[in-house]
Amino acid sequence: MSTYERSCKIRGDGGRAIRGILDRIGDKWTLLVVATLDGPPLRFSELQSRIPGISQRMLTRTVRHLERDGLVSRTVYAEVPPRVQYELTATGRTLIEPAVALADWAIDHNPEIERSQATYDTGTA
Amino acid sequence: MSTYERSCKIRGDGGRAIRGILDRIGDKWTLLVVATLDGPPLRFSELQSRIPGISQRMLTRTVRHLERDGLVSRTVYAEVPPRVQYELTATGRTLIEPAVALADWAIDHNPEIERSQATYDTGTA
DNA sequence: CGGTATCCCGGGAGATACTG
Protein backbone atom coordinates (compact mmCIF):
# COMPACT_ATOMS: atom_id res chain seq x y z
CA MET A 1 0.00 0.00 0.00
CA SER A 2 1.54 3.29 -1.11
CA THR A 3 1.57 6.36 1.09
CA TYR A 4 -0.55 7.92 -1.64
CA GLU A 5 -3.35 5.47 -0.95
CA ARG A 6 -2.76 5.59 2.77
CA SER A 7 -2.93 9.35 3.00
CA CYS A 8 -6.60 9.10 2.11
CA LYS A 9 -7.00 8.09 5.73
CA ILE A 10 -6.04 11.62 6.63
CA ARG A 11 -8.23 13.36 4.10
CA GLY A 12 -11.11 10.94 4.53
CA ASP A 13 -14.53 12.64 4.72
CA GLY A 14 -13.05 16.08 4.38
CA GLY A 15 -10.57 15.49 7.18
CA ARG A 16 -13.00 14.93 9.99
CA ALA A 17 -10.97 12.07 11.47
CA ILE A 18 -7.75 14.02 11.64
CA ARG A 19 -9.58 17.09 12.87
CA GLY A 20 -11.07 15.00 15.64
CA ILE A 21 -7.78 13.64 16.84
CA LEU A 22 -6.04 16.99 16.66
CA ASP A 23 -8.82 18.58 18.66
CA ARG A 24 -8.23 15.80 21.17
CA ILE A 25 -4.44 15.75 21.45
CA GLY A 26 -3.25 18.73 19.42
CA ASP A 27 -3.42 21.19 22.26
CA LYS A 28 -0.56 22.34 24.41
CA TRP A 29 -0.60 19.77 27.22
CA THR A 30 -2.54 16.62 26.39
CA LEU A 31 0.25 14.54 24.87
CA LEU A 32 2.60 15.52 27.68
CA VAL A 33 0.10 14.38 30.27
CA VAL A 34 -0.45 11.10 28.43
CA ALA A 35 3.29 10.46 28.14
CA THR A 36 3.79 11.32 31.81
CA LEU A 37 1.11 8.81 32.76
CA ASP A 38 2.82 6.06 30.78
CA GLY A 39 3.99 4.11 33.80
CA PRO A 40 2.70 3.86 37.36
CA PRO A 41 -0.39 5.80 38.50
CA LEU A 42 0.29 9.32 39.70
CA ARG A 43 -1.53 11.75 41.95
CA PHE A 44 -2.50 15.21 40.85
CA SER A 45 0.45 16.93 42.48
CA GLU A 46 2.94 14.36 41.16
CA LEU A 47 1.60 14.88 37.70
CA GLN A 48 1.93 18.62 38.03
CA SER A 49 5.47 18.49 39.34
CA ARG A 50 6.54 16.26 36.46
CA ILE A 51 5.17 18.58 33.81
CA PRO A 52 7.16 21.79 34.05
CA GLY A 53 5.13 24.90 33.41
CA ILE A 54 1.61 23.50 33.53
CA SER A 55 -0.84 25.43 35.68
CA GLN A 56 -3.28 23.82 38.06
CA ARG A 57 -6.16 24.95 35.92
CA MET A 58 -4.76 23.51 32.68
CA LEU A 59 -3.82 20.22 34.31
CA THR A 60 -7.33 19.87 35.67
CA ARG A 61 -8.90 20.66 32.31
CA THR A 62 -6.58 18.30 30.46
CA VAL A 63 -7.12 15.28 32.70
CA ARG A 64 -10.87 15.91 32.68
CA HIS A 65 -10.93 15.86 28.90
CA LEU A 66 -8.84 12.71 28.86
CA GLU A 67 -11.12 11.10 31.38
CA ARG A 68 -14.15 12.02 29.31
CA ASP A 69 -12.53 10.45 26.25
CA GLY A 70 -11.83 7.29 28.24
CA LEU A 71 -8.06 7.60 27.87
CA VAL A 72 -7.34 8.23 31.53
CA SER A 73 -8.99 6.87 34.65
CA ARG A 74 -9.41 8.96 37.78
CA THR A 75 -9.70 7.35 41.18
CA VAL A 76 -10.62 9.30 44.30
CA TYR A 77 -9.72 7.81 47.68
CA ALA A 78 -11.97 8.90 50.52
CA GLU A 79 -9.20 10.02 52.83
CA VAL A 80 -8.11 13.15 54.61
CA PRO A 81 -6.28 14.82 53.00
CA PRO A 82 -7.85 13.73 49.70
CA ARG A 83 -5.89 11.55 47.32
CA VAL A 84 -6.63 11.24 43.62
CA GLN A 85 -4.81 8.87 41.30
CA TYR A 86 -4.59 9.14 37.56
CA GLU A 87 -3.72 6.29 35.26
CA LEU A 88 -3.84 5.55 31.55
CA THR A 89 -6.62 3.21 30.47
CA ALA A 90 -5.92 0.38 28.04
CA THR A 91 -7.17 2.63 25.26
CA GLY A 92 -4.99 5.48 26.49
CA ARG A 93 -1.92 3.28 26.29
CA THR A 94 -2.58 2.52 22.63
CA LEU A 95 -2.12 6.20 21.89
CA ILE A 96 1.48 6.11 23.04
CA GLU A 97 2.77 4.31 19.98
CA PRO A 98 1.57 6.66 17.23
CA ALA A 99 2.44 9.61 19.44
CA VAL A 100 5.99 8.35 19.84
CA ALA A 101 6.20 7.83 16.08
CA LEU A 102 5.37 11.48 15.66
CA ALA A 103 7.87 12.53 18.31
CA ASP A 104 10.52 10.43 16.56
CA TRP A 105 9.76 12.17 13.31
CA ALA A 106 10.12 15.53 15.03
CA ILE A 107 13.43 14.60 16.62
CA ASP A 108 14.80 13.15 13.38
CA HIS A 109 13.89 16.11 11.19
CA ASN A 110 14.25 19.05 13.51
CA PRO A 111 17.81 19.98 12.51
CA GLU A 112 16.88 19.86 8.85
CA ILE A 113 13.74 21.91 9.38
CA GLU A 114 15.57 24.54 11.37
CA ARG A 115 18.14 24.85 8.62
CA SER A 116 15.37 25.29 6.09
CA GLN A 117 13.79 28.01 8.20
CA ALA A 118 17.07 29.85 8.56
CA THR A 119 17.58 29.79 4.81
CA TYR A 120 14.02 30.89 4.14
CA ASP A 121 14.27 33.76 6.60
CA THR A 122 17.52 34.97 5.09
CA GLY A 123 15.69 35.33 1.82
CA THR A 124 18.46 33.31 0.19
CA ALA A 125 15.73 30.88 -0.92
CA MET B 1 11.87 -1.36 24.08
CA SER B 2 8.73 -0.80 26.16
CA THR B 3 6.35 2.04 25.51
CA TYR B 4 7.33 3.26 28.95
CA GLU B 5 10.89 3.83 27.79
CA ARG B 6 9.78 5.10 24.44
CA SER B 7 7.40 7.68 25.81
CA CYS B 8 10.42 9.55 27.13
CA LYS B 9 10.77 10.68 23.54
CA ILE B 10 7.62 12.67 24.04
CA ARG B 11 8.52 14.13 27.41
CA GLY B 12 12.15 14.68 26.50
CA ASP B 13 13.54 18.06 27.62
CA GLY B 14 10.26 19.12 29.09
CA GLY B 15 8.34 18.30 25.95
CA ARG B 16 10.03 20.71 23.61
CA ALA B 17 10.17 18.19 20.75
CA ILE B 18 6.47 17.37 20.88
CA ARG B 19 5.62 21.03 21.35
CA GLY B 20 7.63 21.84 18.27
CA ILE B 21 5.90 19.34 16.07
CA LEU B 22 2.44 20.22 17.35
CA ASP B 23 3.12 23.88 16.69
CA ARG B 24 4.07 22.79 13.20
CA ILE B 25 1.27 20.39 12.29
CA GLY B 26 -1.21 20.65 15.14
CA ASP B 27 -3.18 23.50 13.63
CA LYS B 28 -6.40 23.24 11.73
CA TRP B 29 -5.15 22.80 8.16
CA THR B 30 -1.51 21.73 7.90
CA LEU B 31 -1.97 17.95 7.92
CA LEU B 32 -4.82 18.21 5.44
CA VAL B 33 -2.67 20.22 3.07
CA VAL B 34 0.19 17.74 3.41
CA ALA B 35 -2.10 14.77 2.78
CA THR B 36 -3.65 16.51 -0.21
CA LEU B 37 -0.21 17.09 -1.67
CA ASP B 38 0.67 13.41 -1.35
CA GLY B 39 0.58 12.67 -5.06
CA PRO B 40 1.08 14.83 -8.13
CA PRO B 41 1.91 18.56 -7.82
CA LEU B 42 -1.13 20.82 -7.52
CA ARG B 43 -1.76 24.48 -8.21
CA PHE B 44 -3.12 26.85 -5.62
CA SER B 45 -6.70 26.67 -6.84
CA GLU B 46 -6.62 22.88 -7.14
CA LEU B 47 -5.38 22.64 -3.59
CA GLN B 48 -8.12 24.92 -2.37
CA SER B 49 -10.88 23.06 -4.20
CA ARG B 50 -9.71 19.75 -2.72
CA ILE B 51 -9.75 21.01 0.84
CA PRO B 52 -13.37 21.84 1.65
CA GLY B 53 -13.80 24.87 3.84
CA ILE B 54 -10.32 26.31 3.73
CA SER B 55 -10.14 30.03 3.04
CA GLN B 56 -7.68 31.63 0.64
CA ARG B 57 -5.93 33.32 3.51
CA MET B 58 -5.47 30.15 5.54
CA LEU B 59 -4.30 28.13 2.55
CA THR B 60 -1.72 30.78 1.77
CA ARG B 61 -0.50 30.91 5.36
CA THR B 62 -0.35 27.13 5.63
CA VAL B 63 1.64 26.52 2.45
CA ARG B 64 4.00 29.37 3.35
CA HIS B 65 4.73 27.79 6.72
CA LEU B 66 5.25 24.41 5.08
CA GLU B 67 7.56 25.98 2.53
CA ARG B 68 9.54 27.67 5.27
CA ASP B 69 9.90 24.33 7.07
CA GLY B 70 11.10 22.71 3.85
CA LEU B 71 8.18 20.28 3.70
CA VAL B 72 6.62 21.74 0.57
CA SER B 73 8.19 23.27 -2.52
CA ARG B 74 6.58 26.17 -4.34
CA THR B 75 7.26 26.79 -8.01
CA VAL B 76 6.12 29.92 -9.81
CA TYR B 77 5.86 29.79 -13.60
CA ALA B 78 6.30 33.15 -15.32
CA GLU B 79 3.17 32.97 -17.41
CA VAL B 80 0.02 34.95 -17.90
CA PRO B 81 -2.14 34.12 -16.06
CA PRO B 82 0.25 33.13 -13.27
CA ARG B 83 0.65 29.48 -12.36
CA VAL B 84 2.03 28.22 -9.06
CA GLN B 85 2.65 24.58 -8.30
CA TYR B 86 2.97 23.03 -4.89
CA GLU B 87 4.57 19.71 -4.17
CA LEU B 88 5.78 17.77 -1.14
CA THR B 89 9.55 17.66 -0.71
CA ALA B 90 11.29 14.41 0.17
CA THR B 91 11.21 15.48 3.80
CA GLY B 92 7.55 16.38 3.52
CA ARG B 93 6.75 12.89 2.28
CA THR B 94 8.36 11.32 5.35
CA LEU B 95 5.72 13.03 7.47
CA ILE B 96 2.92 11.08 5.80
CA GLU B 97 3.69 7.84 7.57
CA PRO B 98 3.50 8.97 11.20
CA ALA B 99 0.54 11.18 10.31
CA VAL B 100 -1.30 8.21 8.83
CA ALA B 101 -0.49 6.20 11.95
CA LEU B 102 -2.21 8.87 13.98
CA ALA B 103 -5.18 8.99 11.62
CA ASP B 104 -5.46 5.21 11.87
CA TRP B 105 -5.51 5.46 15.63
CA ALA B 106 -8.25 8.06 15.43
CA ILE B 107 -10.34 5.96 13.07
CA ASP B 108 -9.86 2.80 15.13
CA HIS B 109 -10.75 4.35 18.47
CA ASN B 110 -13.33 6.95 17.57
CA PRO B 111 -16.41 4.80 18.25
CA GLU B 112 -15.04 3.79 21.63
CA ILE B 113 -14.15 7.36 22.54
CA GLU B 114 -17.56 8.66 21.54
CA ARG B 115 -19.18 6.03 23.69
CA SER B 116 -17.02 7.06 26.61
CA GLN B 117 -17.98 10.69 26.12
CA ALA B 118 -21.66 9.85 26.00
CA THR B 119 -21.38 7.89 29.25
CA TYR B 120 -19.37 10.64 30.92
CA ASP B 121 -21.84 13.32 29.88
CA THR B 122 -24.77 11.31 31.18
CA GLY B 123 -23.15 11.36 34.58
CA THR B 124 -23.51 7.60 34.72
CA ALA B 125 -19.74 7.51 35.18
C1' DC C 1 -4.91 33.33 -11.02
C1' DG C 2 -2.86 33.75 -6.82
C1' DG C 3 -2.32 36.15 -3.76
C1' DT C 4 -2.25 40.80 0.43
C1' DA C 5 -4.29 43.85 3.76
C1' DT C 6 -7.55 44.73 7.26
C1' DC C 7 -11.08 43.91 10.58
C1' DC C 8 -13.11 41.10 13.95
C1' DC C 9 -14.52 37.39 17.05
C1' DG C 10 -14.18 33.14 19.99
C1' DG C 11 -11.64 30.37 22.62
C1' DG C 12 -7.05 28.58 24.48
C1' DA C 13 -4.34 29.45 28.16
C1' DG C 14 -1.90 32.03 32.16
C1' DA C 15 -2.36 34.45 36.85
C1' DT C 16 -4.60 34.88 40.91
C1' DA C 17 -7.80 34.07 44.62
C1' DC C 18 -10.84 31.10 46.99
C1' DT C 19 -12.81 26.18 48.86
C1' DG C 20 -14.34 21.17 50.55
Add this chain to the structure above:
DNA sequence: CAGTATCTCCCGGGATACCG
Protein backbone atom coordinates in the same frame (compact mmCIF):
# COMPACT_ATOMS: atom_id res chain seq x y z
C1' DC D 1 -4.45 18.09 48.50
C1' DA D 2 -6.99 18.80 44.71
C1' DG D 3 -9.45 21.28 42.91
C1' DT D 4 -13.16 25.73 41.21
C1' DA D 5 -14.05 30.63 39.90
C1' DT D 6 -12.93 34.78 37.70
C1' DC D 7 -10.36 37.96 34.99
C1' DT D 8 -7.48 38.87 31.27
C1' DC D 9 -4.56 38.67 27.34
C1' DC D 10 -3.38 36.75 23.03
C1' DC D 11 -3.81 34.77 18.61
C1' DG D 12 -5.83 31.27 15.33
C1' DG D 13 -8.75 31.74 11.96
C1' DG D 14 -13.02 33.43 9.21
C1' DA D 15 -15.00 37.36 6.17
C1' DT D 16 -14.28 40.80 3.22
C1' DA D 17 -12.04 43.87 0.07
C1' DC D 18 -8.33 44.98 -2.81
C1' DC D 19 -3.88 44.09 -5.98
C1' DG D 20 -0.06 42.52 -9.77
